[in-house]
Amino acid sequence: MYHIVKIEDWKIARESGWYEPESIKKDGFIHCSDAGQVAGIVWCIINLCFSNGNGLHCQHPRTGFF
Incomplete structure (x- = not known):
């Protein structure tokens, strides 16, 4: 799983x-x-959430690596 x-x-x-993303408060998960x-x-x-995609990181919740 990745986040x-x-x-x-x-x-x-x-x-x-x-780490507590906004989705915890908004969606509960x-x-x-x-x-x-x-x-x-x-x-x-x-494209939908981050205007140009700069500054993103894909995180593996268990290992911390992608």
């Missing part, structure tokens, strides 16, 4: 030791994708 995060938000999470979905949806997410 796409703004790099700025991920840096703050790493420094603080805690963290939006994630499996490896097969990431490539197919990343451009949709970039």
